Amino acid sequence: MDRKIIAKVRGQRAVDGAGVSLVRVLGLNTVKAFDPILMLDSFDSTDPNDYIAGFPEHPHRGIETISYISRGNMVHKDSMGNEDAISDGEVQWMNAGSGVMHEEMLPASERMLGVQLWLNLPSDEKMSNPSYKSIKNSEIEEIEFEGGKIRLLSGSYKDHKGHKGEHLPLDYYDIHLEKDAKIKIDTNRDDSIMIFTLLGDVYIGDELIEEKTAVKFSEGDFINIKNASEYAQVLFISSKKLDEDIAWAGPIVMNTREELEVAFNDLRNGNFIKEKIDYEE
Template identity: 40%
Template sequence: MSKIIRKAKGMPASDGAGVKLSRIIGQPGLKRLDPFLMLDEFGSEDAKDYIAGFPQHPHRGFQTVTYMLEGKMGHKDSVGNEGVIEDGGLQWMNAGKGIIHEEMPQQTQGRMRGFQLWVNLPASQKMSEPGYQDIPSGHIPEVIKQGALIRVLAGHFEGVEGPVKTQAIHPQFLDIHFQNDASISWPVDAKQNGFVYVYEGAVQVDGTTVEKGELGVLEFDGLMTITARSNAKAIVVSGTPINEPIVQYGPFVMNTEAEIQQALQDYQKGVLA
């Protein structure tokens, strides 16, 4: 039976041009969870907490995932991609050898809430061509199982395939909405690392309770069972660990210090992307 081996609670932080958020992975209590480098939750009804957005900034060597629960966020990048992520939509971007992009709110009032996840790439793919998937909510399949609605963003669930195409770490990304005290089970890959993050209510995994705003690091053992305590909502994310050295300098994530220096030089010369 899969279980939770540790828990972490988000820490208040800000990023971009001052967007207020909670940093869950990428903080002292949980620096990384291979292959995941960072997880942020952002959410506010006060426009001044998010309106400045994330102006142009570079990335190299990993992927960024933005999942919007509520609100509208626009995207533009240096290789010509442009789009708007709306309620329930997903953006999965491969920075690869280099990309410069911006993510800016497309609203001036109302609630904005969502997640950003940073996913590492193996050395063999760190200098891959940049790529981008803009997936509207209507293109994300949903499965009803044992009193829960499961949105399959990436990977497979009950024979349903999520729309995310990248296979760098064979990701599974589920957004689970529980009805009352529903309990669901499904097979999982014991070789993967993963986590459950609760954003409404509370859940239990093998007797361990995870409350709203907490992340539970999972140890997979063939079968995953989650039981809700009330109408909970949670994301469950997993991927194959890369097990390679990580050298990170801000938005550049490589394997060696020399590669970081090269990324900085390329950015300064304007040849990053």
């Protein structure tokens, strides 16, 4: 059964961090529809003044942050003194778990193009040990098909295997489509599936999906994507719906207001960091 479009969200300009201009696509108003993806921010600029102020040190708890830099650079520092950088085509994956302080800086580049996702953690794993992983280009398989390729950022595609997260499963593909190219992606019927059009427009069935649009799908066995531009780049994201209560304030996402109060009390009292970060290159 072909999956149908059940929600469609076009990104809107916003400013976050120390003055970073970005396109905010998913957030508080889309939590239920796009579960377990809490937030999706897209970066696309050729003007370094839009982003070089970056995201100075700030806390996270209860989520995983997954940053894909298709073009450009990102430097990560965390509360345990770790520092790492990624560039064109690479991924930073951080489980904030019980608590992390970190910063993300965006050095000037010819073009800054990428996406950050916030992936919710199940209620019984929100206080898990934090961890950090950078996924370098040498670890990302490129799978060619007629008229394009898939970059396997995480999870699996057919018999191909990529990085596997420690908590919720996440199949994350960067799909490149040449002019008139199309692809059929088979899916598990009950997985939570969405796409984001990072560059260019595409067709889902007969419906045109414009650039910088997130689309959520019904249950089903496959989706068909066809390029409607000279060139398109589509992010495919598959996970498992949690269907849990969410209490969200700023950079912290828990399940109850009481848990949020504990988190912010921990911040005020200097007890926010519970575990050392497990750092892996």
